[in-house]
Amino acid sequence: MSLHYLFILGICVEAITGAIAAGRKKMDFFGVIIIACITGLGGGTVRDTLFNTHPLTWVSHPEYLIYTSICAFFTIIFAHHLTRIMKVFLVLDALGLATFVVIGTQSLLSAGFPSSVAVIGGMLTGICGGMLRDILCNDVPLVLRREIYALVALAGGVLYVTLERYNVSHEVDVIISLSCIFFIRVFAIFFHIEMPKFDYAKSVNKRKNIP
Amino acid sequence: MSLHYLFILGICVEAITGAIAAGRKKMDFFGVIIIACITGLGGGTVRDTLFNTHPLTWVSHPEYLIYTSICAFFTIIFAHHLTRIMKVFLVLDALGLATFVVIGTQSLLSAGFPSSVAVIGGMLTGICGGMLRDILCNDVPLVLRREIYALVALAGGVLYVTLERYNVSHEVDVIISLSCIFFIRVFAIFFHIEMPKFDYAKSVNKRKNIP
Amino acid sequence: MSLHYLFILGICVEAITGAIAAGRKKMDFFGVIIIACITGLGGGTVRDTLFNTHPLTWVSHPEYLIYTSICAFFTIIFAHHLTRIMKVFLVLDALGLATFVVIGTQSLLSAGFPSSVAVIGGMLTGICGGMLRDILCNDVPLVLRREIYALVALAGGVLYVTLERYNVSHEVDVIISLSCIFFIRVFAIFFHIEMPKFDYAKSVNKRKNIP
Numbered sequence: 001m002s003l004h005y006l007f008i009l010g011i012c013v014e015a016i017t018g019a020i021a022a023g024r025k026k027m028d029f030f031g032v033i034i035i036a037c038i039t040g041l042g043g044g045t046v047r048d049t050l051f052n053t054h055p056l057t058w059v060s061h062p063e064y065l066i067y068t069s070i071c072a073f074f075t076i077i078f079a080h081h082l083t084r085i086m087k088v089f090l091v092l093d094a095l096g097l098a099t100f101v102v103i104g105t106q107s108l109l110s111a112g113f114p115s116s117v118a119v120i121g122g123m124l125t126g127i128c129g130g131m132l133r134d135i136l137c138n139d140v141p142l143v144l145r146r147e148i149y150a151l152v153a154l155a156g157g158v159l160y161v162t163l164e165r166y167n168v169s170h171e172v173d174v175i176i177s178l179s180c181i182f183f184i185r186v187f188a189i190f191f192h193i194e195m196p197k198f199d200y201a202k203s204v205n206k207r208k209n210i211p
Numbered sequence: 212m213s214l215h216y217l218f219i220l221g222i223c224v225e226a227i228t229g230a231i232a233a234g235r236k237k238m239d240f241f242g243v244i245i246i247a248c249i250t251g252l253g254g255g256t257v258r259d260t261l262f263n264t265h266p267l268t269w270v271s272h273p274e275y276l277i278y279t280s281i282c283a284f285f286t287i288i289f290a291h292h293l294t295r296i297m298k299v300f301l302v303l304d305a306l307g308l309a310t311f312v313v314i315g316t317q318s319l320l321s322a323g324f325p326s327s328v329a330v331i332g333g334m335l336t337g338i339c340g341g342m343l344r345d346i347l348c349n350d351v352p353l354v355l356r357r358e359i360y361a362l363v364a365l366a367g368g369v370l371y372v373t374l375e376r377y378n379v380s381h382e383v384d385v386i387i388s389l390s391c392i393f394f395i396r397v398f399a400i401f402f403h404i405e406m407p408k409f410d411y412a413k414s415v416n417k418r419k420n421i422p
Numbered sequence: 423m424s425l426h427y428l429f430i431l432g433i434c435v436e437a438i439t440g441a442i443a444a445g446r447k448k449m450d451f452f453g454v455i456i457i458a459c460i461t462g463l464g465g466g467t468v469r470d471t472l473f474n475t476h477p478l479t480w481v482s483h484p485e486y487l488i489y490t491s492i493c494a495f496f497t498i499i500f501a502h503h504l505t506r507i508m509k510v511f512l513v514l515d516a517l518g519l520a521t522f523v524v525i526g527t528q529s530l531l532s533a534g535f536p537s538s539v540a541v542i543g544g545m546l547t548g549i550c551g552g553m554l555r556d557i558l559c560n561d562v563p564l565v566l567r568r569e570i571y572a573l574v575a576l577a578g579g580v581l582y583v584t585l586e587r588y589n590v591s592h593e594v595d596v597i598i599s600l601s602c603i604f605f606i607r608v609f610a611i612f613f614h615i616e617m618p619k620f621d622y623a624k625s626v627n628k629r630k631n632i633p
Contacts, residue, residue, distance in 0.1 A: 024623065025562050026567070027562070028566065028618065028619050029618055030566075031563075031567055031572065034572060045472065049472065052474075054473075056473075062542070079622055079625035079626060136566070138562045
């Protein structure tokens, strides 16, 4: 099924974001490859570990580790070209996110978890790769600050399970959920739609100025 | 049983500490909610993952995620009031720690683990939520530096299993262990009792100055 | 078997590196002990969690936690002596790495995992303790930047499974793989052999300067 190819695309795009982040921290070539693999496959790994749905994706399909390693390798060589196609890249990243969320939600539903839990699992599949990347690169996770990344992942999962419950055919459900996550995310990127930030220091100081 | 209500109180208080930490890093509202959930429920999640006692607490009770999310939401709105009740808050946090440790130790004992392992598991339940919060907020974990936080958690677990072994009735055991952890921690906070720090650079330089 | 004693040596040496890192961040004594335990036993813990080969090593052998704690304790007391024997220490660390990789690979092979997966698991056993140490100490993991640390771990695992496949006797296989990892790593330390670094900013800027 074509969802499979979108998944491969997703782990490759995520792996490239991982390789770039590793390059910003001046890691060595093998470190770049490890971060790329963790970024591409970390989301599913966190999901399968937390929900005890072993074996992990890359344990049943070790070839995925080769795909992500190759992406890391090409990122090292063609890094200077990536800045030019950054917009294309962000669009592919949105497609990857959409695929991860749909596959994650779907796999937990079919493992017998209730809808509410499957939605959380879908979101974790979408965001945890990026979170692990940023933890390993010693940054505050971007997905918790960037344009409504995590929220889109959650909303997409909710849409998926809602359609599933109303007996929408499986394929239609996948296509609708995938498209919604993808377009909302792309929309958010290009129009810089962000959630309001919670600035603790500002909240506290603002109050103190009131007599 | 009332331990259940203390547990809910515990995850809520921990969630608030998570939301404040996220606010210090200027995360967006949804990022704040995610950090709050991870801080409140991360300790039990680490325990259940490491000891393979699935399903996770929040998988069987997804409503806990709603409680911690609501706490995050209220923290965002009432952040400026929290500074005024910081002492009350620290006392509630001590109560949360005590509950986490007792519940964690108890759950591993009843899963058939030996006492020594159950004590470690109880401590992890108490400290890992805060550790995950600080890792995600890109800080060195406070629980490894703050007033005897982790040590109190370990000692409380040891007390619990010791009383259990001497056939103290279950309820009395819970009450004694809970009170001890709570009062020692509150005592440590108000009298600033800290463990000595290991300062590597200082140890090394001090030696060099000796002729 | 003597591999067992090398393993104990390995967790002790790793625990000392953890304690030193914790001391650099001025953690309290108990924080130092926790970091030491996580560094010494974290690699195996990550492996067993990801590959679902429960119980964890330190759950079946809680005495290992005592060994690593004692090492942390001695590091605190004798920190000023460690700088003098740093070279000896790095050699012991290489021996620890070699042991971890061989034991990790071996344990996954005997649990029925395919060779490719066992190699990854062996590498994770070797590097994840140090990665967790650096994450908790808020540093970018050294193993992703230091002299070919992770790559040696991977290559050693590949050698192990290759020899295994060619029906080399188990003991000879262990001795050859162990020695190779050990000597290559020691060689890399003393001659400062490093992998090339991927510097993203430099790659991008270099390109921009070309007319």
